[in-house]
Amino acid sequence: MGATSRIGAVPVDRDGRPVTADEILEVAGNIVERHGLDALTMRRLSDDLGVAVTSIYWHVGNRDAVLDGLVDRLLDRMETIRAVGATPIERMASLARQLRATLLERQHLVGLAHERDRSPAMFLPVQQALAVELESIGLTGSEAALRLRVLQVHVISSVLMDRAAARNASHGTVDPDLWPTDFPDRELVAALADPAAYDTVFEFGLHVLLSGIDASH
Amino acid sequence: MGATSRIGAVPVDRDGRPVTADEILEVAGNIVERHGLDALTMRRLSDDLGVAVTSIYWHVGNRDAVLDGLVDRLLDRMETIRAVGATPIERMASLARQLRATLLERQHLVGLAHERDRSPAMFLPVQQALAVELESIGLTGSEAALRLRVLQVHVISSVLMDRAAARNASHGTVDPDLWPTDFPDRELVAALADPAAYDTVFEFGLHVLLSGIDASH
DNA sequence: ACCTGAACACCGTTCAAGT
DNA sequence: ACCTGAACACCGTTCAAGT
Numbered sequence: 001m002g003a004t005s006r007i008g009a010v011p012v013d014r015d016g017r018p019v020t021a022d023e024i025l026e027v028a029g030n031i032v033e034r035h036g037l038d039a040l041t042m043r044r045l046s047d048d049l050g051v052a053v054t055s056i057y058w059h060v061g062n063r064d065a066v067l068d069g070l071v072d073r074l075l076d077r078m079e080t081i082r083a084v085g086a087t088p089i090e091r092m093a094s095l096a097r098q099l100r101a102t103l104l105e106r107q108h109l110v111g112l113a114h115e116r117d118r119s120p121a122m123f124l125p126v127q128q129a130l131a132v133e134l135e136s137i138g139l140t141g142s143e144a145a146l147r148l149r150v151l152q153v154h155v156i157s158s159v160l161m162d163r164a165a166a167r168n169a170s171h172g173t174v175d176p177d178l179w180p181t182d183f184p185d186r187e188l189v190a191a192l193a194d195p196a197a198y199d200t201v202f203e204f205g206l207h208v209l210l211s212g213i214d215a216s217h
Numbered sequence: 218m219g220a221t222s223r224i225g226a227v228p229v230d231r232d233g234r235p236v237t238a239d240e241i242l243e244v245a246g247n248i249v250e251r252h253g254l255d256a257l258t259m260r261r262l263s264d265d266l267g268v269a270v271t272s273i274y275w276h277v278g279n280r281d282a283v284l285d286g287l288v289d290r291l292l293d294r295m296e297t298i299r300a301v302g303a304t305p306i307e308r309m310a311s312l313a314r315q316l317r318a319t320l321l322e323r324q325h326l327v328g329l330a331h332e333r334d335r336s337p338a339m340f341l342p343v344q345q346a347l348a349v350e351l352e353s354i355g356l357t358g359s360e361a362a363l364r365l366r367v368l369q370v371h372v373i374s375s376v377l378m379d380r381a382a383a384r385n386a387s388h389g390t391v392d393p394d395l396w397p398t399d400f401p402d403r404e405l406v407a408a409l410a411d412p413a414a415y416d417t418v419f420e421f422g423l424h425v426l427l428s429g430i431d432a433s434h
Numbered sequence: 435a436c437c438t439g440a441a442c443a444c445c446g447t448t449c450a451a452g453t
Numbered sequence: 454a455c456c457t458g459a460a461c462a463c464c465g466t467t468c469a470a471g472t
Contacts, residue, residue: 446463
């Protein structure tokens, strides 16, 4: 009857210490990444922070401003990606892999950035790094742009598939049940149901695309 | 002061005529595709239908059931996709293009299906049709599964990129502004800012992937 | 069988009031 | 400078009541 403790995380222990905008975004980011966008209510956020709802409005603004702040943090993180490797092809592969890893770690935030039309800014650092590598093997202009986008497209969708597969796996690989039992190629059905294969799918596609780029310059 | 007419569509003209579950899903689908998922509130839906909110609960159930019904309709539509073309490679290309077109038309619904873990069922019909073509050129089992997934991944991400590009174009191609003005390859920056290029990106990637598949059997 | 309004818990947001 | 509770409009949902 006293504290209306929700199911949320244990409240931050503050002792007169004021909240900061940074702290608010930190806790908000945790909620979004752990429980999804819908779980981020202003009241739950304030509960987790150990302050009244209205304090958030003073520091960051309304819910929209909180989400904007979260997206900005994601964009900052994207700028830390650096190419590594001896050859341009290796360096491009490393950029694609790092991009993929970051997207996989922050799925909900990435979706949020996309919804809010921030995808271009989100991908910009990696695009620029890729452009440098493409230029170093003589690919520029629209030719470079095309290859750059194809690589980007490949990373993004592999992340999507990965996520879908992970969810499936968690509640027991429904795939096989969906196929008619008289479908001839049972081995294919079994292979499609294997969620671990998505790393391989990503690397296979990456290899094919980079080979195509390597051959085309 | 009488009818509290919202900004929604003009209410359906019913005259004692009862609503049906089909009609509810039809109107709900329009709202979602035209104004996004958040715009689908039970009260707006009932307003557009010209009935009281609570009627919806009688026919379809709660909001969750409405969304489920919308996803089911999308899955039905996916089953209408058929391969066309003379060669297996052409037929696979036609499947990829039809999948892409359908996904582009129903973006919000597709996102909804994905969120609700229905992606596997959504892609199943196309997967099966692709499997038939792959089998016809001697690719089966995990080899076929890998190529099938790479194609699927390519279609999905190209749709995402398309959407992001379309949004950008609508409020004035922000891309170039994001690049530093001293970035050497201005032609590449201009090419990346061209939203029309996404059809080309899709076809280029599709061609590369299908060539790889054709060469590998 | 089908529709309705009243009611409830929840949400985002504003504002006047505190220290 | 920072925090608070009260209040408002909105939302999903239930339910008793109508015809």
